[in-house]
Amino acid sequence: MSILIKNVLVGGKERDIYIEGNLIDTISDAGSSNEGVREADFVIEGRRKAAIPGLFNGHTHAAMTLLRGYADDMPLHEWLSTKIWPLEAKMTEGDVYWGTKLACLEMIKSGTTFFNDMYWYWEGSARAVSESGIRAMLSAVFIDGFDEGTAKEQIRRNEALYEGSKKLSERIIFALGPHALYTVSKESLCWVKEFSEKHNLLVHIHVSETGEEVEECIKRYGMRPVEFLDEIEFLSTRTIACHCVYLSRKEMELLRKHDVKIVHNPTSNMKLAAGRMLYEELKKAGLYSNIALGTDGCASNNNLDMFEEMKVASLVHKAGSGDPTNMPAQEAFELATINAAKVFRLNSGVIAEGKLADIVLLDLKKVELVPNHNLTSNIVYSANGSCVDTVLCDGEILMEGRKVEGEEELTERAEEVAYELVDR
Amino acid sequence: MSILIKNVLVGGKERDIYIEGNLIDTISDAGSSNEGVREADFVIEGRRKAAIPGLFNGHTHAAMTLLRGYADDMPLHEWLSTKIWPLEAKMTEGDVYWGTKLACLEMIKSGTTFFNDMYWYWEGSARAVSESGIRAMLSAVFIDGFDEGTAKEQIRRNEALYEGSKKLSERIIFALGPHALYTVSKESLCWVKEFSEKHNLLVHIHVSETGEEVEECIKRYGMRPVEFLDEIEFLSTRTIACHCVYLSRKEMELLRKHDVKIVHNPTSNMKLAAGRMLYEELKKAGLYSNIALGTDGCASNNNLDMFEEMKVASLVHKAGSGDPTNMPAQEAFELATINAAKVFRLNSGVIAEGKLADIVLLDLKKVELVPNHNLTSNIVYSANGSCVDTVLCDGEILMEGRKVEGEEELTERAEEVAYELVDR
Numbered sequence: 001m002s003i004l005i006k007n008v009l010v011g012g013k014e015r016d017i018y019i020e021g022n023l024i025d026t027i028s029d030a031g032s033s034n035e036g037v038r039e040a041d042f043v044i045e046g047r048r049k050a051a052i053p054g055l056f057n058g059h060t061h062a063a064m065t066l067l068r069g070y071a072d073d074m075p076l077h078e079w080l081s082t083k084i085w086p087l088e089a090k091m092t093e094g095d096v097y098w099g100t101k102l103a104c105l106e107m108i109k110s111g112t113t114f115f116n117d118m119y120w121y122w123e124g125s126a127r128a129v130s131e132s133g134i135r136a137m138l139s140a141v142f143i144d145g146f147d148e149g150t151a152k153e154q155i156r157r158n159e160a161l162y163e164g165s166k167k168l169s170e171r172i173i174f175a176l177g178p179h180a181l182y183t184v185s186k187e188s189l190c191w192v193k194e195f196s197e198k199h200n201l202l203v204h205i206h207v208s209e210t211g212e213e214v215e216e217c218i219k220r221y222g223m224r225p226v227e228f229l230d231e232i233e234f235l236s237t238r239t240i241a242c243h244c245v246y247l248s249r250k251e252m253e254l255l256r257k258h259d260v261k262i263v264h265n266p267t268s269n270m271k272l273a274a275g276r277m278l279y280e281e282l283k284k285a286g287l288y289s290n291i292a293l294g295t296d297g298c299a300s301n302n303n304l305d306m307f308e309e310m311k312v313a314s315l316v317h318k319a320g321s322g323d324p325t326n327m328p329a330q331e332a333f334e335l336a337t338i339n340a341a342k343v344f345r346l347n348s349g350v351i352a353e354g355k356l357a358d359i360v361l362l363d364l365k366k367v368e369l370v371p372n373h374n375l376t377s378n379i380v381y382s383a384n385g386s387c388v389d390t391v392l393c394d395g396e397i398l399m400e401g402r403k404v405e406g407e408e409e410l411t412e413r414a415e416e417v418a419y420e421l422v423d424r
Numbered sequence: 425m426s427i428l429i430k431n432v433l434v435g436g437k438e439r440d441i442y443i444e445g446n447l448i449d450t451i452s453d454a455g456s457s458n459e460g461v462r463e464a465d466f467v468i469e470g471r472r473k474a475a476i477p478g479l480f481n482g483h484t485h486a487a488m489t490l491l492r493g494y495a496d497d498m499p500l501h502e503w504l505s506t507k508i509w510p511l512e513a514k515m516t517e518g519d520v521y522w523g524t525k526l527a528c529l530e531m532i533k534s535g536t537t538f539f540n541d542m543y544w545y546w547e548g549s550a551r552a553v554s555e556s557g558i559r560a561m562l563s564a565v566f567i568d569g570f571d572e573g574t575a576k577e578q579i580r581r582n583e584a585l586y587e588g589s590k591k592l593s594e595r596i597i598f599a600l601g602p603h604a605l606y607t608v609s610k611e612s613l614c615w616v617k618e619f620s621e622k623h624n625l626l627v628h629i630h631v632s633e634t635g636e637e638v639e640e641c642i643k644r645y646g647m648r649p650v651e652f653l654d655e656i657e658f659l660s661t662r663t664i665a666c667h668c669v670y671l672s673r674k675e676m677e678l679l680r681k682h683d684v685k686i687v688h689n690p691t692s693n694m695k696l697a698a699g700r701m702l703y704e705e706l707k708k709a710g711l712y713s714n715i716a717l718g719t720d721g722c723a724s725n726n727n728l729d730m731f732e733e734m735k736v737a738s739l740v741h742k743a744g745s746g747d748p749t750n751m752p753a754q755e756a757f758e759l760a761t762i763n764a765a766k767v768f769r770l771n772s773g774v775i776a777e778g779k780l781a782d783i784v785l786l787d788l789k790k791v792e793l794v795p796n797h798n799l800t801s802n803i804v805y806s807a808n809g810s811c812v813d814t815v816l817c818d819g820e821i822l823m824e825g826r827k828v829e830g831e832e833e834l835t836e837r838a839e840e841v842a843y844e845l846v847d848r
């Protein structure tokens with residue numbers, strides 16, 4: 001299929017974007033394509049709209065959207081042990097499927113075309129992603145609780161999931177998901193490392209989200225988390241380290257040395273009072289283009305709106321460093337687009353010929369985008385997900401005029417599933 | 425006119441809200457009003473919607489919406505002196521009118537029915553507010569630059585504006601707006617105090633927004649800002665002190681003693697790296713119900729979305745105090761509703777019989793509000809302004825089904841005005 005987006009703002013100029021299959025084929029001055037030979041199967045009028053790359057949500061647990069608002073304003077450990085874990089223990093693959101469907105809908109409606117997920121019941125998530133049309137990197141939570149038998153099960157399960165994933169759409173990318181240093185044994189981490197190397201898979205892991213986690217690691221292994229991961233040769237260009245709130249200078253240097261990727265989750269870190277990732281220090285350490293941005297799960301955010309996440313990121317680092325020039329709008333935008341594309345090894349994150357047709361059209365008539373003195377500033381500091389009018393992913397139209405096919409039925413069913421889960 | 429909102433969620437139950445004139449007359453169980461004798465002139469179907477009080481924006485400079493995205497990511501003084509002040513010097517009453525019209529539209533579309541403003545060209549703002557149907561407290565910026573002649577002019581101007589305001593709609597409330605201690609002389613502050621006492625007017629003032637301001641005050645007067653305001657007997661239950669980022673324990677006690685009201689502007693304070701208002705300390709000092717929430721102007725936020733402001737407020741205090749239970753959702757919501765109603769002496773801020781019909785209906789089918797385990801949590805942590813479906817202010821319907829009369833023409837004209845201003 002081919003799609004022509006006519007008269008749309010790209011980098012401040014009106015352009016025509018011609019999409020062939022799942023790629024951006026040509027970008028030309030608006031109107032010039034009318035004279036050309038090509039007729040598109042489908043035409044989108046882009047006047048008073050701006051085309052930006054689909055946003056990347058670098059770290060989430062999509063199915064937890066079922067738990068939105070279920071437990072807030074609690075101390076971290078009490079929140080996990082009395083609210084989140086008991087419910088997760090009761091979850092089924094069907095719950096994960098519906099929770100992920102709901103999350104995919106929310107992401108599409110707020111201009112996100114890719115997310116990096118870690119959750120239980122991988123197949124449930126994969127089925128939801130497949131149906132939604134969005135792009136995702138999915139990892140199964142790998143927790144062995146330092147138990148050898150569990151570790152073996154987890155390894156077998158991941159081998160099977162990886163094999164199975166080869167049959168799925170290219171939109172669904174299998175990754176390994178060792179949960180964290182306090183839940184996964186050294187032996188399993190070593191297996192993950194070898195399997196990831198052998199099959200060239202990305203590895204999604206929580207690193208130094210809280211101060212307690214760092215202390216626990218020092219007690220267990222006699223060194224800080226990143227030092228330990230370096231020691232066991234776990235770190236590589238394929239490692240996606242989420243949170244990274246508590247890093248020493250030496251740990252930052254190790255991340256740089258191994259070209260490790262980082263996902264920053266400012267809203268979740270603030271809501272759980274986990275701490276602030278030292279963005280300006282990571283930049284100084286040469287890690288800027290390795291950093292992506294994520295919302296974390298809906299139980300600790302409580303939405304998946306990457307526009308909001310860009311703003312909160314910029315605000316928390318300006319306030320935290322006392323420097324209002326810290327993380328300017330352009331950087332926040334890059335964390336959610338071009339940097340993330342590098343982190344997740346995708347041929348996207350920018351509107352350019354030859355790139356994946358993962359495209360978001362913003363409605364420039366929305367009051368939050370008026371006046372348009374500076375589009376990037378408006379995107380980061382003023383917009384929210386509702387400014388998105390149209391979403392394409394992999395050359396398919398997932399939303400047009402804010403309408404997604406079947407959304408009412410989906411939200412109704414997901415809501416029933418959520419209530420049934422908490423009443424179970 | 426009478427309006428019946430049928431089958432709408434109020435406090436978790438389906439109700440009928442009967443509005444007579446500008447007041448909520450009756451709230452009854454859904455359906456029971458059908459049997460009654462009353463027929464409303466206008467009926468709104470409220471099924472799958474929730475009624476909440478219209479939100480209060482406690483501190484803004486509405487016309488600055490024209491400068492949205494015009495200058496960001498700059499040090500505070502450079503931002504003011506090279507970008508904001510030069511443009512403000514060129515502004516006309518027409519600009520202020522269009523900027524305020526744009527702001528009113530944005531506020532209506534995001535569920536705000538009251539705002540507390542301080543800006544130039546009072547009549548321009550008043551005309552915009554009058555036409556928009558929203559409720560506002562408007563003060564003219566009072567700056568004398570410590571010059572006696574200017575002070576006299578400002579006083580005459582304020583006396584005239586106050587007289588003129590008596591002829592306007594009750595929706596428009598005149599307040600005094602002495603800008604700050606570093607821009608207004610002691611003599612003028614004393615005049616403000618007397619005039620406010622005589623006519624029972626609220627006084628809108630910036631207090632201790634930055635550390636520099638406090639130092640300057642100590643240099644000029646030998647004491648901290650609130651101490652000085654106490655010394656000259658300026659403080660009263662009518663004082664609305666905005667920002668209050670830098671307060672000593674003693675100053676908090678003085679605010680409590682005089683029942684001073686406080687408006688907190690977390691996004692603006694973060695964006696300009698001004699500092700964090702010590703919310704938990706103010707609560708301890710007994711000032712909780714005196715605190716309202718505001719966005720500040722669009723040049724330092726850069727939107728007027730009070731849903732976003734509630735979330736940012738809660739996040740910054742959880743993160744800043746290291747306590748995830750700090751400012752729970754219910755408190756953030758109260759700062760933007762019932763507390764604000766007390767601060768601004770309005771008979772509203774809650775959905776109850778006899779209160780002003782300033783009502784917002786949320787669309788519970790919006791994906792951000794699904795599932796609805798806890799509506800207050802969803803409002804504060806997940807929603808944004810686009811979850812608002814219908815807005816009533818003073819018993820008039822300002823928006824229904826997200827449509828505001830004339831909004832396209834308004835945004836187009838305001839955008840032209842904004843571009844003309846920066847090119848002037």
